Amino acid sequence: MPQTVTLSLTPKQAADAKFYTLQAARTLGISDRDVALVRVVKRSVDARRGRPKVNLSLEVYVDREPQPAPVHFDYPSVAGRTPVVVVGAGPAGLFAALRLIELGLRPIVVERGKEVLPRKRDVAAINRNGAVDPDSNYAFGEGGAGTFSDGKLFTRSRKRGDYNKALQTLVFHGASPEILYEAHPHIGSDRLPRIITAICRTICDAGGDVLFGHRITGLHVEHGRVRGVCCGTTVIEGAAVVLATGHSADDIYMMLHDAGIALEPKPFALGVRIEHPQALINAIQYRNSSEMEYLPAASYSLVSQEGGRGVYSFCMCPGGFMVPAMTDSAQSVVNGMSPSERNSPFANSGLVTEIRVADFEYLRPRYGDLAGLAFRREIEMAARRNGGEHQIAPAQRATDFVAGRGSSSLPAVSYIPGVVPSRLDRWMPDFVSTALRQGIATFGRRMHGFLTDEAVVVGVESRTSTPVRIPRDAATLMHPSVEGLFPTGEGAGYAGGIISAALDGERVAEAVNSYVK
Ligand SMILES: Cc1cc2nc3c(=O)[nH]c(=O)nc-3n(C[C@H](O)[C@H](O)[C@H](O)COP(=O)(O)OP(=O)(O)OC[C@H]3O[C@@H](n4cnc5c(N)ncnc54)[C@H](O)[C@@H]3O)c2cc1C
CATH class of the missing domain: 3.50.50.60 (FAD/NAD(P)-binding domain)
Incomplete structure (x- = not known):
């Protein structure tokens, strides 16, 4: 049986297998020469206060112990079956x-x-x-x-x-x-x-x-x-x-x-993608740690209630890219992804507010149970009309969006089709832009530096879940x-x-x- 050891280390120590193997052996009171294998079974970064720490949960196998088998599945032949x-x-x-x-x-x-x-x-x-x-x-x-x-x-x-x-x-x-x-x-x-x-x-x-x-x-x-x-x-x-x-x-x-x-109509969520320079998010979340190079690209998870409506970050992609996720050229839909190394210079996240069934009730006489779908489509098409040719997406600096003014220019973004300045509140439903504006202001107060000229909001993040069950x-x-x-x-x-x-x-x-x- 392996023994389990939990260590709380600096980012540099946690990146050094020799170091944590020695520490684990010491904790167990054995020599590191007797250690046959150390397996990380959980790793998490704790950056809530003070200097960031990395918590490692390790399984330590000593000499001659059976070691974990690689994952294997057997899929039987189903040729000729139902x-x-x-x-x-x-x-x-x-x-x-x-x-x-x-x-x-x-x-x-x-x-x-x-x-x-x-x-x-x-x-x-x-x-x-x-x-x-x-x-x-x-x-x-x-x-x-x-x-x-x-x-x-x-x-x-x-x-x-x-x-x-x-x-x-x-x-x-x-x-x-x-x-x-x-x-x-x-x-x-x-x-x-x-x-x-x-x-x-x-x-x-x-x-x-x-x-x-x-x-x-x-x-x-x-x-x-x-x-x-x-x-x-x-x-x-x-x-x-x-x-x-x-x-x-x-x-x-x-x-x-x-x-x-x-x-059945169903509530869903809709909003924008917000993008910041990754270095800025790292600096905020890791408080300018001197061991930044040993830490993964930082992320965040934010949630607030604005006027009784939930606003939250969604599918945060540190070191990632915003991507065009529409299924039809008449729509503008953005989403986010990141490569395994999470090494792009940008951090993006969905920033959405809840959409209740009552919010699209006015479309029910015409679309019945598909009213939510029609509501989503209307906003996606409005975003498209307010963007540019070739899927250029409508966008605004976060500070301008919160202040209710247009952006005369936009910073560089990861979105390959490109972005064009647009007053998002002019074509989004009022209740959506108001909730998002208030939410971003709240997040700016909670996470100092989040609300900045360097952050851009891009329309629209609408495919969070389905409006129809x-x-x-x-x-x-x-x-x-x-x-x-x-x-x-x-x-x-x-x-x-x-x-x-x-x-x-x-x-x-x-x-x-x-x-x-
Ligand atoms: C850019 C991006 C990033 C995301 N990042 C994450 C993430 O980090 N983590 C996470 O958990 N989720 C993420 N998601 C969401 C995740 O991908 C979805 O939740 C998940 O794929 C849903 O799975 P599904 O099988 O229900 O539907 P889908 O993955 O949507 O699959 C449905 C399939 O049905 C097919 N189909 C549709 N209509 C028909 C038809 N008429 N005939 C035949 N086939 C049809 C479609 O072509 C599609 O292949 C992301 C999504 C996107 C777009």
């Missing part, structure tokens, strides 16, 4: 497919977008000339919105075992084992595509299918049960359908709505009025983020297994 259609190759769909394989069912993953490599070219085209392919972009394609995401692997899930298994699955498919012990695990947008490709290979090697370039346009129903999907005139059959199409698939919500399938029965996880249809993931309203979508996909696969067998 097929199940999984729509969407995002984290929810892919983890549903892996779990179906473990349960002896054959997943057929149907994805509207392209494989990672051609998708990379489409994403590059958005950055280069603003051309958005509605089936292949930052949201759609192999790996869904997860592929070019930041890859922070955070979840509020209390089921630690499931969470660990999800992380191990990612490690088995090529992620660094460091994600198993980091307090805030992060993969990085440069490494995710390879992992996603490996997961799709596992599915196909086990006898499943991943069909790219297949946009589903309808459900195939036989004797009152969903028995597959339609892609135009092509029918793909399965014993059940897992619907994991993400929060950007407006056409799916419309298809369900038009077919009279019950949907696809209902499902709490016990069977099936749509209450459509037998054989299993909504899952972020688009159905049951997840927010890579890991929670993956875990929800697994749960739904288990429900499908109970339904089919």
Whole structure:
């Protein structure tokens, strides 16, 4: 059995494996020569007060003790087994497919977008000339919105075992084992595509299918049960359908709505991306530590109540880039990502406020349960009209936004299509810009230096979660009025983020297994 040691070290000491091995051996009262292996099982930076410290939790193995085995999964062959259609190759769909394989069912993953490599070219085209392919972009394609995401692997899930298994699955498919012990695990947008490709290979090697370039346009129903999907005139059959199409698939919500399938409006969040120089965030958060070079790019997490409305930072990307995440060229949508090294000179974060169902009630007479979708689309299109050609995004200095005046110039930003000065409050709903303005002022008071001329707010961060829920029965996880249809993931309203979508996909696969067998 390994022994566990917890050390609180300076950043420089924590970066030195020889140093902490010696310290761990001393703490255990043994010689470092008897130590066969030291494994970091948790690492976190504590910069709350005084000089930043790094807390390390170590497992110490002494001579001749069995050492931890590398992560391994066996996926059985499911060739010839009962097929199940999984729509969407995002984290929810892919983890549903892996779990179906473990349960002896054959997943057929149907994805509207392209494989990672051609998708990379489409994403590059958005950055280069603003051309958005509605089936292949930052949201759609192999790996869904997860592929070019930041890859922070955070979840509020209390089921630690499931969470660990999800992380191990990612490690088995090529992620660094460091994600198993980091307090805030992060993969990085440069490494995710390879992992996603490996997961799709596992599915196909086990006898499943991943069909790219297949946009589903309808459900195939036989004797009152969903028995597959339609892609135009092509029918793909399965014993059940897992619907994991993400929060950007407006056409799916419309298809369900038009077919009279019950949907529910749902609160969501919307706002801007805010970007600062990373050096400024480091200086604020690490209080100009002399050991900055041993510390990771600093992040922040901010939340406040402004006039009874929540305002909070979301998906903070230290050392990252803002990216154009729209699925249609008539929209301006921004998001953020960072490479594994988190080494860009910029720090960006979503800064959003809650949008309640009552806020888009005025659109219900016209759009029914899709009112939230119409509300989101209106703002995304307003942002587009107030930006420039080729997806240049509308932006304002944070200080000008808070003061309610225009910006005559903008500092350099990481957003490749570029930014153009715009008064955001002139085209955002009043309640949104007021809450954000007050929130940024509050954060500036709490985090001295946050509200600065060097910070830019960019419109709009609107794809935080879905404004529409696809209902499902709490016990069977099936749509209450459509037998054989299993909504899952972020688009159905049951997840927010890579890991929670993956875990929800697994749960739904288990429900499908109970339904089919
Ligand atoms: C730039 C960026 C950065 C992000 N960073 C993080 C992060 O650091 N951490 C985190 O946890 N989350 C992050 N996210 C969010 C995360 O990616 C999503 O929460 C997650 O991908 C949701 O998974 P999902 O499987 O439910 O849906 P998606 O990933 O949205 O997958 C849905 C899939 O369904 C497909 N589809 C849609 N319609 C159809 C159709 N009609 N026919 C066939 N296929 C269809 C789409 O093409 C897509 O591939 C980020 C997102 C973006 C865009």
